[in-house]
Amino acid sequence: DTAVSQTPKYLVTQMGNDKSIKCEQNLGHDTMYWYKQDSKKFLKIMFSYNNKELIINETVPNRFSPKSPDKAHLNLHINSLELGDSAVYFCASSPYQLDRGRVAFFGQGTRLTVV
Amino acid sequence: AQRVTQPEKLLSVFKGAPVELKCNYSYSGSPELFWYVQYSRQRLQLLLRHISRESIKGFTADLNKGETSFHLKKPFAQEEDSAMYYCALSGGETSGSRLTFGEGTQLTVNP
Numbered sequence: 001d002t003a004v005s006q007t008p009k010y011l012v013t014q015m016g017n018d019k020s021i022k023c024e025q026n027l028g029h030d031t032m033y034w035y036k037q038d039s040k041k042f043l044k045i046m047f048s049y050n051n052k053e054l055i056i057n058e059t060v061p062n063r064f065s066p067k068s069p070d071k072a073h074l075n076l077h078i079n080s081l082e083l084g085d086s087a088v089y090f091c092a093s094s095p096y097q098l099d100r101g102r103v104a105f106f107g108q109g110t111r112l113t114v115v
Numbered sequence: 116a117q118r119v120t121q122p123e124k125l126l127s128v129f130k131g132a133p134v135e136l137k138c139n140y141s142y143s144g145s146p147e148l149f150w151y152v153q154y155s156r157q158r159l160q161l162l163l164r165h166i167s168r169e170s171i172k173g174f175t176a177d178l179n180k181g182e183t184s185f186h187l188k189k190p191f192a193q194e195e196d197s198a199m200y201y202c203a204l205s206g207g208e209t210s211g212s213r214l215t216f217g218e219g220t221q222l223t224v225n226p
Binding site: 004033035040041042043044045048056090092094102103104105106107108109 | 147149151153157158159160161164199201203205213214215216218219221
């Protein structure tokens with residue numbers, strides 16, 4: 001009954017490959033996010049979706065493409081992986097409505113290593 | 116624009132000592148401020164938020180709008196408090212619930 005779950009937890013792949021990370025939340029939240037945590041533990045937002053609609057798209061290479069088939073899922077597809085993509089990727093969700101606050105719940109993270 | 120600054124990347128204290136993790140923010144409207152904690156190899160989780168005015172695990176944080184600060188404090192640190200702490204800000208309605216994080220402070224509580 002995990003609230004926000006990501007798969008896989010670990011991903012090791014070669015440069016140039018294409019990979020996907022899946023995220024699902026069972027909290028009924030409207031908004032989902034992808035964050036990247038670099039080697040210095042700095043957390044930076046990449047994307048945010050509200051009810052399957054893209055609302056935040058930070059300066060992220062086009063090789064990264066989020067996909068939201070429904071509001072409970074937000075997957076991240078990465079094309080032509082590069083060494084610099086190695087990081088921990090966190091999925092998160094939160095209610096959007098103001099009266100429900102804006103607390104974010106995070107997945108356990110996906111540690112991506114590009115070799 | 117939203118910005119959160121945590122000036123200390125590393126903070127080391129002894130068990131039983133007081134601890135204060137600093138956080139300053141920049142935002143033109145009325146923000147919501149949060150502290151999130153990440154224990155070793157675990158997911159981020161909410162520690163506390165300014166609007167609830169709670170004390171969680173002995174930690175408190177007061178929003179000081181004059182100084183634009185939201186420092187996290189605990190009078191007596193415990194070894195299990197060792198973790199990465201992130202201060203975060205959520206802006207107004209148009210931000211789409213964006214959470215902007217500070218760079219984090221790694222707290223180590225020594226025995």
